[in-house]
Amino acid sequence: MNKKFPAHWLEEIVDKISERNVKKITLSTGKTPSGHIHIGILREILICDALRRVFESRGYKVDSFLFMDDLDAAKRFPEYIEKDFQKEHLGKPFAYMPCPFKECGCESYGHHFGYELISTFESFGIKTKAIWTHELYREKKMQEKIKIALENTDLIKEILKKYIIPTLDKNKKELFLDMLQNWMPVMAICEKCSKIQYRDNDGAIKPNRVLKYDEKKEIVAYKCSACGNYNEISVYSGILKLNWRVDWPTKWALFQTTCEPAGKDHCVKGGSYDTGLELCQRVFNYKGPVKVAYEWLRLGDRDMKTSKGIVFTPKKYLEIADPELYRMLILRTNPMKHISLRIEEIPQYYDYYERMEDIYYSSGKIEPEEEQEFIRYTYPLTKIDEFLDKKPKRIPLKLLIFLSQIQNILNIEDSYEKAKSVTGIEDLEKSISIKDFGILLKRTKKWVEEVKKLIENETDSQLKKSIMQKISLFEIPDKHDEDILKSLDKNQINGIKLLRNFILENDAVDADIIQNKIFTIAKEDLKMKPKKMFEAIYQVILGKKHGPRLGSFLSLLDKNWLLERLNLE
RNA sequence: GGGCUAUUGGCGCAGUCAGGUAGCGCAACCGGCUCUUAACCGGCAGGUCGGGGGUUCGAUUCCCUCAUAGCCCGCCA
Known part of the structure; x- marks a missing residue:
């Protein structure tokens, strides 16, 4: 008999956790709020959140924690x-210094940056x-553990030596052993x-570092290396902190963590x-979590480094793209693989996501079975809200990109109507309200701006070109450029006049009809090359010689605005 | 030094764990809509799957080895 292989890598982790036969699952993650x-x-x-969903759906009780390590220095x-x-x-824990932004007024540095992350969870569907x-x-429960650690200082040292010494060269080894002499955790x-x-x-x-520990009195002594202050304080004073390598397993033991992913x-x-x-295991007598290692996520071809200012926050992401796409990106990719998050490739993520939806909602068996299974497993985990019985209606991203760039001349209501007529979705209100639509447009606009920045900053001309080819970027200036108007010849001006009259006389104009009309005007009425005619129209509307396909472009624009813009008198 | 990942058509990537005719998007090319265009549509073409060895009836996929690139091992996840 064939062994049944899991449809998804997540299921391997699920299996490992299930093998533990525990009634309650505890998942944890951690981060130091040292900046954005x-x-x-x-x-x-998200790996934890997906695990949470899987186990909850199987009737487990699941706790999921994020340790915000604001006591780190x-x-x-x-x-x-x-x-x-x-x-x-410098040298203080992040919880003990004020918010660095004076106007903000939140309670601490750690809180400021920690909360910036936490506040995005709802949008990402994370619980x-x-x-x-x-x-x-x-x-008290944590302080009891500190006591246990102090009492086991020698054992802790032994374990640290066992693991760390083989990784050190001779020089560092001596330094390390020297440091451990008077070391306490x-x-x-x-x-x-x-x-x-x-x-x-x-x-x-x-x-x-604590200098000595009096087990009977439950008191430790310390001397501040910054200001020289010396004192003897209770283990329960609340100002003690475990060394990082010890702090982590202590939390595992305290919360009985079943699984924690780590970089x-x-x-x-x-x-x-x-x-x-x-x-x-040896100090706190708890088995410890199931280990899940994962690779970095990179921004384009660069590592994200807080120190070098390459920071892309979840908050920023939400401004420009759909959180479901991000969940998809993470959950489809094996944790040990690099992910390069590319802003300019968001349309491709969007395509892939739509494909997932197609496969998820289709009953046919066109795709390979493995892929179908994989997608059936993954897709529900990418959703923010509960998912629908039928494939959700979507507005094509290309249309959104287009509409987002003409917002200065077309209001939301009209854009909405355009989207409705172009997509042919009559009952659009049912799936996407006008309010949601506004949010979509705004987000797309932001994304377009980001891509423009990216193109500006790209030094490799080949790459620059390839990004530009993928996305239809343009801008509609608020006014005619006088120089451009002067550059037009008589034929071109006449052509625009004729086109304007045509639009004026016809109520609803179809994209193809306009497209055809432009050619007729150029070739038959004015005996000029159609290209000249196209260029003239682009010049008047966009201030450039190129643009989106004109017939559909003009038909999407507001008629009154268009008549005004084409009026060159 | 130790470890992880990657190397697949011009570009960006799936597929590799579970071996059995090599896929997607973009670009290119040709064509359609009386129309060079970027909300289009149709079609065609393009890859000895980094090199070498091995296992196998059969290897992009498994094993070994080499090369190249990126990253981690100093509290950046």
């Missing part, structure tokens, strides 16, 4: 943060609960200056995921 959080993080969050800041602010707050690390560390946030670490003049980072940097041999799992 870019869209790459949604890869792990600021080692450096992104360039868009003011220098004075950087100087003042997860944010847990702010600074709040978690104030809870806990750091303190200074009561005086709020810093948790200090960057020395030589660039070395010195954390406020490939953490998943490398000897990395924090491996040490975390063993720490979790």
